[in-house]
Amino acid sequence: MKILNPADNTVVAEVAEDTPAAVRSKYLRARAAQPGWAALPLKKRLNVIRAFRERITAMRETLSRTLTREVGKPIKQSRNELDGLVGRIDFFLLEASQVLRQEKVYADAGHKLEERISHEPLGVIANISAWNYPYFVGSNVFVPALISGNAVLYKPSEHATLTGMHIAEMFAEAGIPKDVLIPVIGGGAAGAALLRQNVDGVFFTGSYATGAKVGAAAGRKIIKVQLELGGKDPVYVCDDVDVAAAAASIADGAFYNTGQSCCSVERIYVHEKIHDAFVSAFVAEVKGYRIGDPMDDSTYIGPITRRPQLEVLKRQVADARRKGGKLLTGGHVIRRKGNWFEPTVFVNVDHRMALMKDESFGPIIGIEKVKDDAEAVALMNDTEYGLTAGVYTPDERRGRHILAHVRSGSVYWNCCDRVSPRLPWSGVGRSGIGLTLSTYGIQTFTRPKAWHLRSSLPG
16 A cells, blocks of 8 residues: 655655454454453553653654645644644543543442442444644544543554554554553555454544545444534634634634644635625735645645545536626636645635535635524534534624524634544534544543442341
């Protein structure tokens, strides 16, 4: 399997893809190793995670450069992901003991009957991860899963294979017992082979189309499943905002990581009173973004990771223009080696256009004028997705009222494109089921066991 640099399509490395037989062997090894790992005191499992954290810090620059080479993420943004990972790990280390402790929920007056809840590991977890934030998306699963006593079969995206291999190597250096975390290397065939194993939970991040197949496979096995899928995340800009500040914040939310974030802003609704001023400020911001070598610290816009996505973006541009959209900047593939697309902004858009309905996952945005808050809410909810949504207004009461009526897993007031380890990460509709992060994202890797404890027989 060839690992290509999306900046110039040169071969970074070649790696062996796991065969179905190899995947089966890895599953059996993980199954055999899991009971011993779960039997270790929680303190010892946490020490392994701490040592992994130390490896992340020590290897920050090497890891960042590998990530940039294989997914095209600008180097400063790769470093940001590694820095953010440390904070996420710290959250899990801080909260795990309290979340996983056995709870006494009832005792009768004579203490002859107690009721308790313990949190048992699921067993062997299949972690099928994503390429756009491989450290974030992967660690949301494998860190709490391991802390909870599970073994993990970690399949990185084929577009972030080298990063996935680094992760496995760092866990080995951190002292994790053999076969407790095993990487599964390959593309769709390796993922399908992994799903055929008798795992106890499947945690997948990717497209709705693939997620539906993963969910169906997990459903037949009656096992825990979590699906983090696509989004068409909206933002509404009210008429009372600081226009320049809102435009700068939302442009960053739309174009950071070249628009390839799970919660990138993908459509914008602007109150008619400030529409023209906002558009002017927004376009000026976007035109100021530096496009270039992702290894250059000054680069903000890098290449598209997956070459087929260029065709998706081209189709959305053509569809919007055909249906009356006005292109203000961008709209074309950049003629250079690699997978490059201009930062693109449309106005005069509506929901007849794929640009406003279908996931873009690239540096393209449509801005639609609305007459009031009610119209904005109706348009924000006119989607099959429901990952994140935001509103910009200095009026907190107005912002809360609007967000209360938006169907979305996460909502933002005066911010966007933000994920916190303290808050659950989940979606509704085609954005998925289940959750990661927060204390709930630790519990999700366990099954509750109910204990009925009677000290003497009744009589």
